[in-house]
Amino acid sequence: MTRGPRVFSRLPGELLIHAVEAADNGPGMGLSPSVATGVRPLVARIGRDLHHLGDAGR
Structure with missing residues (x-):
């Protein structure tokens, strides 16, 4: 079981x-x-994926 969502109170978008x-x-x-x-x-x-993620954060 992952504790991330409980710790950060949200899930990653991707x-x-x-x-x-x-x-x-x-x-x-x-x-x-x-x-x-x-x-x-x-x-x-x-x-390419990192570039896409960087563009999505702008």
């Missing part, structure tokens, strides 16, 4: 969650090829 699903949790170094391929588009999406 909640964005970005995630990467892991295919293999075994030991290793670096990113798998599929994750490495997905990082750039995910970072771009996060940047």
Whole structure:
């Protein structure tokens, strides 16, 4: 149970969650090829979302 709404007396207007699903949790170094391929588009999406949220607050 989250206590945020009780503490702040309101819910956020928008909640964005970005995630990467892991295919293999075994030991290793670096990113798998599929994750490495997905990082750039995910970072771009996060940047667009942050820009949108910044514009919405003006």
